[in-house]
Amino acid sequence: MIFDSKEEYMSRIRRVVISEEEIKQKLKEAGKFIDSIYDGKPVLLVSILKGAFVFMADLAREVTVPCEISFMAAKSYFEGTESSGNVEITMDLKQDISKYHVVIVEDIIDTGRTLHTLLKILKVREPLSLHVVTLLDKPDRRVVELKADLSLFTIPDYFVIGYGLDYGEYYRSLPYIAEYDYEKGE
Ligand code: IMP
Ligand code: MG
Numbered sequence: 223m224i225f226d227s228k229e230e231y232m233s234r235i236r237r238v239v240i241s242e243e244e245i246k247q248k249l250k251e252a253g254k255f256i257d258s259i260y261d262g263k264p265v266l267l268v269s270i271l272k273g274a275f276v277f278m279a280d281l282a283r284e285v286t287v288p289c290e291i292s293f294m295a296a297k298s299y300f301e302g303t304e305s306s307g308n309v310e311i312t313m314d315l316k317q318d319i320s321k322y323h324v325v326i327v328e329d330i331i332d333t334g335r336t337l338h339t340l341l342k343i344l345k346v347r348e349p350l351s352l353h354v355v356t357l358l359d360k361p362d363r364r365v366v367e368l369k370a371d372l373s374l375f376t377i378p379d380y381f382v383i384g385y386g387l388d389y390g391e392y393y394r395s396l397p398y399i400a401e402y403d404y405e406k407g408e
Contacts, residue, residue: 253286264322265323268315269327270294277329290317304335324349325353328357360379383399
């Protein structure tokens with residue numbers, strides 16, 4: 223995608239769905255949730271790149287119990303607008319996760335197929351426990367049964383950008399979550 227100007231880039235943001243302030247508030251709750259469960263336990267926060275990089279950076283700073291942080295990258299293959307569940311791990315964890323309580327820090331659960339596959343792969347490695355914290359959840363779109371242990375925001379079925387989430391690799395740097403306006407360009 224090529225934009226002629228910042229004005230054109232910004233014009234495709236239909237509206238702000240979740241503001242910076244709302245995100246900050248929920249991050250505090252999520253930090254407390256992790257603190258309350260994992261004090262005194264070896265915990266590894268695992269973010270799935272790229273979408274969850276902003277969420278991980280902000281969430282980690284709300285966590286006060288000792289924790290390690292790591293990243294994985296996965297490529298989900300799409301069939302039209304839906305992920306297929308065919309997932310390739312393009313960057314794996316270095317740790318032996320059998321020594322950790324693992325918390326997956328995810329950007330969004332849509333059909334659930336990507337995370338379903340990833341969880342299956344990670345369970346085989348026998349972590350001490352395995353939980354999921356997601357920034358966003360679109361339950362209306364779910365195809366496989368999957369529930370996060372903590373979801374910060376539940377949204378209806380529209381395409382969102384910002385705060386790490388992209389459209390065509392753009393918009394990840396917006397500090398808020400917005401709806402992408404398909405009428406302005408695809
Ligand atoms: P799932 O396998 O259908 O749950 O899709 C998960 C992945 O699709 C997410 O990790 C995102 O990368 C992408 N995705 C799904 N919905 C959105 C959206 O509204 N905005 C941006 N990316 C999305
Ligand atoms: Mg993702």
